[in-house]
Amino acid sequence: MQYDVSAPPPGKPGRVDGRRLRSERTKQLIIEAFLALLREDQQMPTAAQIAERAGYSVRSIFERFPDLIALRVAATDYSLAQAAALAPARHIDGDRQTRIRSQILTRANTCERGIALWRVLLAVQDESEELRVRVRVARDRTVDRLNLMYKPELSTLSELRRRDLLIALEALTDMESWARMRELYGLSFDEACAVWIHAVDRLLPPTPAAA
Amino acid sequence: MTDRVDDSPAKVSDRKSVQIDGRRLRGERTKQVIIEAYLALLRENPRIPTASRIAERAGYSVRSIFERFADLHALRIAATDYSLTLGNTQAPIRHADGDRPTRLKSQVETRAQTCERWLPLWRALNANQGDSAELKLRIKVARDMIRQRLEVMYEPELSTLPEAARKKTMIALELLTDYESWGRMRELHGLTTEESCSVWRQAIDDLLPATPSASQ
16 A cells, blocks of 8 residues: 555544644733733733643743744734624614613723733833834724724714824724723723713714714 | 121021021932932833933932932822822813813813813823822822813803712713823824814814803
8 A cells, every 4th residue: 555645644643733723822822821920910910921821831831832922913903802702893874872881881991901901012012013013903993893882973074184083083982991991980881881981971072863 | 897707606506597498409300310310211111211311311310319308209109299289280270260262271271271281290190100199199189180170161051050960971071082082082092282272173063062152
């Protein structure tokens, strides 16, 4: 019996795939350990702390990530993907109040989950162009969502006025704005949402009759 | 005729007092130069400067710094206090009795100038506050001052609101006119100072309720 040498030997794909899967799983556990430590301490964890939390050696980390910046970039990508999956746009065809409530609730949950990583990202973004790009992507997504949810109201404005309103809405619903309401003002989740709902409703122009 | 030094106890005390006052003044001046050097370095780079860099910039020795400040943390506290006082002096409340557009223009322009001047230090202060209760307290004081200013400037409109709505509006105004909100308009969106002021004026105008007729 002869083997076709151009094809991989039988049995090998399974082994390679299994190894790759295990390696991906290890990467994911390292990223999750990194994010868990960030949420707990709000400070950049060391490689030793990440390794201990993930249950691997420090060497295992650097076998999968060339340096800690690469790990931060991977963790940011993971979080952005997770945030997108957990926060789909809902009620985009609803009436004004439904859309405001839906957008605020989704944004509030994203902020609640993501503030720890966001703070670290902002603090270290100057270390890497890749991190800066991701900060920009996250901001663009927020503005895209505002555009989508408040399309009826925004469509009534001139281009300049629309730009200015989006800037104001983005500032109001920034991650740090959320954190200040929760940490500095001591508002509950619902109270903080109520502040945003009230303010967004005031900032938006009247909804056109057709919407 | 010879000049005679009056050695009476009262005169000796006067001379000593002048000497001590002069020494104290020089000491205060040195402290201020060190603080200003520290602040200048922070404006250039938000990372806490080392004692030797501060000394070099101020034109004194490292020892001079630690003769006047117990440690670098004490210098950070003193620099923050100095900045808060200076920031307050540079931004007096104006036109508090004006009509709505005048008050909006005045408050936004003053706040914009403050943000433009102090944003780098504000970032450094926030980034380096660590676990310091003293620095956290000063950040809180700065925020309280911003809120008090908003309350004074928009009292006619805020006074028409029930307590819950007033609180929501106040928080929204503070979030909107935060230092980083200004920084993003200028750095990320590339707006000019006037364009940024216009964004704030319009948004504050939308957030505030109607002005009662007596204040229009």
